[in-house]
Amino acid sequence: MAEPLFSVRGLKVALPDMTRKPLIGRAPLVEILKGLDFDLPRGSVTGIVGESGSGKSTLGRALVRLLEPSAGSISFEGRDIAHLPEAELRPLRRDLQMIFQDPMSSLNPRRTIASIIAAPLRQNGLGDNLKTRVAEALQRVGLPQSFAGRYRHQLSGGQRQRVGIARALALSPKFVLADEIVSGLDVSTQAQILTLLEKLAAEMGLTVAFISHDLSVIRRLCRQVIVMREGRIVEASATDALFENPKEAYTRDLLAAIPLPEIDADWLRPKAPA
Amino acid sequence: MSACLDITNLSAVLANGQRVLRSVSLSLQPGEVRALVGESGAGKTMIGKAVLGVLPSSVRIVEGNMSLEGEDLGRLQPRARRTLIGARTALIPQDPLTALNPSRRIGPQMTDRLVRILGWNGDKADKRVRQLLDEVQIRDPDRVLKSYPHELSGGMRQRVLIAAAFAAEPRLIVADEPTTALDVTVQKQILRLIADLQREHGTAILFVTHDLGVVAKISQKVSVLYAGKVVEEADTARLFEAPLHPYTRALMAATPRYTDPFASLKPVDETVLAGLAAEIAAADQTWRHLHG
Numbered sequence: 001m002a003e004p005l006f007s008v009r010g011l012k013v014a015l016p017d018m019t020r021k022p023l024i025g026r027a028p029l030v031e032i033l034k035g036l037d038f039d040l041p042r043g044s045v046t047g048i049v050g051e052s053g054s055g056k057s058t059l060g061r062a063l064v065r066l067l068e069p070s071a072g073s074i075s076f077e078g079r080d081i082a083h084l085p086e087a088e089l090r091p092l093r094r095d096l097q098m099i100f101q102d103p104m105s106s107l108n109p110r111r112t113i114a115s116i117i118a119a120p121l122r123q124n125g126l127g128d129n130l131k132t133r134v135a136e137a138l139q140r141v142g143l144p145q146s147f148a149g150r151y152r153h154q155l156s157g158g159q160r161q162r163v164g165i166a167r168a169l170a171l172s173p174k175f176v177l178a179d180e181i182v183s184g185l186d187v188s189t190q191a192q193i194l195t196l197l198e199k200l201a202a203e204m205g206l207t208v209a210f211i212s213h214d215l216s217v218i219r220r221l222c223r224q225v226i227v228m229r230e231g232r233i234v235e236a237s238a239t240d241a242l243f244e245n246p247k248e249a250y251t252r253d254l255l256a257a258i259p260l261p262e263i264d265a266d267w268l269r270p271k272a273p274a
Numbered sequence: 275m276s277a278c279l280d281i282t283n284l285s286a287v288l289a290n291g292q293r294v295l296r297s298v299s300l301s302l303q304p305g306e307v308r309a310l311v312g313e314s315g316a317g318k319t320m321i322g323k324a325v326l327g328v329l330p331s332s333v334r335i336v337e338g339n340m341s342l343e344g345e346d347l348g349r350l351q352p353r354a355r356r357t358l359i360g361a362r363t364a365l366i367p368q369d370p371l372t373a374l375n376p377s378r379r380i381g382p383q384m385t386d387r388l389v390r391i392l393g394w395n396g397d398k399a400d401k402r403v404r405q406l407l408d409e410v411q412i413r414d415p416d417r418v419l420k421s422y423p424h425e426l427s428g429g430m431r432q433r434v435l436i437a438a439a440f441a442a443e444p445r446l447i448v449a450d451e452p453t454t455a456l457d458v459t460v461q462k463q464i465l466r467l468i469a470d471l472q473r474e475h476g477t478a479i480l481f482v483t484h485d486l487g488v489v490a491k492i493s494q495k496v497s498v499l500y501a502g503k504v505v506e507e508a509d510t511a512r513l514f515e516a517p518l519h520p521y522t523r524a525l526m527a528a529t530p531r532y533t534d535p536f537a538s539l540k541p542v543d544e545t546v547l548a549g550l551a552a553e554i555a556a557a558d559q560t561w562r563h564l565h566g
Contacts, residue, residue: 051457052428186313186484188542191528195541213457216530220539243532257458259465259487261529263514267491268462268469 003078004039005175005207006063010072011036011082013055013062032058034231035072040175045201045208047222047239049215049254054228056211060177063209064096065089077174094124097168101180103160107152113138114148117167124171137166141196158189162196169200176201179211194221215258219243227251276344278304278446278478284324284338285561286502294333295320296503296557302495304445305476307469309489309510312499313525318482320502322448325480327359337565343445360391364439366468368451370431374423381419384438392442406437409474410467429460433467440471447472450482465492486529490514498522501554520546 014029021027032055040046040063050056061067063074065081074082081092097120100106107116114134121133135145141162152160161181168176178197182190198221201208212218218225219239226236227250235248246252259267279302286295295317302308310318323329325340327347340347342362347355367373375383381403388399407415410433423431432452439447449468453461469492472479481492489496489510496513498506498521506519517523527540 051459187486187525187528187530188313190530191539192541194539214530216532216535216538219532220530220535253459255532257462258532259462259485259491260531260533261486261490261514261526262531263490263511268466270466 002042005042005077006040007075008039008063008072009037009075011059011062011069011074012071013058013067014070015058015067029070031070032231033062033069036233038226038233038236040207040209041224042207043205044223045198045206045210045221047218047225048209048211048228049213049218049225050228051213051254053230055231056228057179059228060098060179060209060211064098064175064177065092094120094171095174096177097171097173097175098177098179099161099164099168099181101183103157103164104152107160107163109152112149112151113143113155113163116152116163117170120167120171126171133170137170140169140200141166156189157185158192161185161189161193165193165197165200169204169206172204174207176206176208177211178208180213182217183213190217197221215243215254227254276341277301278306278343279325279480280339280341281321281325282339284321284335284340286320286324286329286333286335289332289334293558293561294502295324295335296501296554297338297561298499298502298504300497300504300507302446302478302480304478305472306495307472307479307481307493309481309483309493309496310499311483311486311489311496311525313484315501316499317502318484318499319450321499322365322450322480322482325359325446326363326365326448327355357391361442362445364442364444364447366432366435366439366447366449366452368454370428370435371423373435374431376423378422379419380421380423380426380434384419384434384441387438388442402441403437406441407434409440409471410434410437412437428456429464432456432460432464436464436467436471440475440477443475444477446478446480448480448482451484452481453488454484461488468492486526498525500550503554503557505550505553521550 011033012031012035013033014031016027017030018027036059048056048059058067062069069082072082073080117134117137118130121127121130126133134148138145138147143159143162182193185193194217210222222239224238225242227234229250234250235242242251246255282299284295284298285293287293298321300308310321312318324335342358345358350358384403385396385399388394388402389396404415407418412418412433418434453464456464483489493510496508496510497504498519500521506522513522517526524542524546527538528542529538531538
């Protein structure tokens with residue numbers, strides 16, 4: 001088996017707890033991730049699922065080193081990036097791209113779509129043939145060329161998320177972090193964006209960490225799943241195995257809590273006491 | 275027996291003349307849970323606000339009737355209308371944090387409504403609030419009543435608001451996406467609570483949601499909305515067995531289902547959207563023709 005893209009061992013992240021910050025002085029640290037071990041295999045989409053406060057977003061931010069872990073190692077292509085200083089991270093940044101939940105706040109309101117997509121290309125010395133590269137990026141995500149001159153407020157939620165994807169993929173990164181990228185979207189738009197990501201991930205052989213609270217979406221898109229709760233991994237396995245034979249009670253509870261779009265008169269009845 | 279809520283041909287426009295509700299009709303029997311389902315811009319929240327008399331000033335009702343238990347709201351003076359709506363309806367909002375006053379303790383916020391609108395005395399209101407907190411399975415009412423909203427979790431806050439909504443024994447509750455902001459396990463508990471209280475109190479609920487899964491579990495009847503128009507109305511069981519409108523079918527096919535990953539998450543077909551646009555245009559043309 002090929003070497004995984006990411007190999008994470010004993011990962012801990014502690015962040016300042018601002019609710020307990022004294023008037024003067026530092027906020028006490030609270031441990032968000034409490035020692036995680038996992039691999040992300042190359043060329044496939046891994047789902048990271050959990051409820052609010054499970055630490056799934058913190059985990060994503062640590063992988064792309066928006067955060068520095070307090071302990072443990074993050075091996076990316078065999079090199080531990082857990083504590084690399086920013087100067088040494090910079091050349092790696094083009095390989096670690098991200099797409100966020102709310103493209104409205106992650107797209108610069110004063111720049112055209114073309115300039116938003118071009119920015120990372122320019123910064124990484126790919127400033128030649130910018131027009132062609134931007135045109136390719138737009139085409140890749142199914143946006144008409146006429147969108148190049150528009151601004152973010154002229155786009156619908158789904159179109160903005162397409163721009164977010166175009167920007168992240170413009171540099172052909174080795175890794176893409178997708179954090180709740182369809183949470184704010186209507187189901188019909190959600191289906192379009194997920195189908196697009198699914199197609200691009202397969203075509204480009206992308207390694208993706210797909211963070212979501214929605215197990216139904218994860219099942220469709222991901223080859224393996226990591227279930228998180230309160231800063232720990234509850235269960236991690238291949239997608240089919242997880243859904244067909246969940247080992248942990250917590251995973252079973254999560255599945256049972258999803259209201260499927262079908263009639264089930266017993267769903268709301270309290271469980272009979274065991 | 276008259277319907278709990280009757281809406282006939284309700285149309286509303288924005289200042290620029292654009293129609294946001296398009297001849298909406300629906301009728302709720304006492305004790306019925308009716309889901310209003312649709313995507314953003316479908317007008318589902320707008321209908322709830324129209325019923326509660328809290329439409330934003332930018333929206334103007336230009337046609338139609340609404341009546342609560344046989345009383346025509348349009349014929350009442352504003353003051354009498356507010357009193358009637360206040361006494362017979364309640365709201366369970368989406369975001370319990372913004373619906374609660376952050377600088378007041380939970381207790382007075384819950385009893386205030388009973389004292390002010392129904393004219394109860396403080397003791398009676400307090401007793402009633404405690405009874406409802408017990409019904410929403412809050413086991414430490416003293417602590418909760420003394421808390422400020424930020425001291426409670428999202429699920430607890432939603433329980434408090436459900437208790438507050440049922441406390442005054444309204445005939446109709448508008449529940450506007452009451453579980454959208456919650457985690458799935460908490461959502462299930464809250465849906466179960468709403469269903470239990472609804473059954474015990476015999477309250478009718480207008481349940482606004484974007485989630486067909488929630489529709490299937492909570493409602494007996496459903497109105498599917500698109501661009502302020504009811505495109506399909508049905509018993510919930512029938513809707514899921516045999517959806518008639520192409521848009522309803524498309525919504526169902528787009529909704530993710532972990533039990534059937536490759537038959538779900540289907541993008542809505544262009545022809546369905548074109549059909550909807552034509553349907554809306556035709557309805558607007560007829561309407562303009564009738565209303566000059």
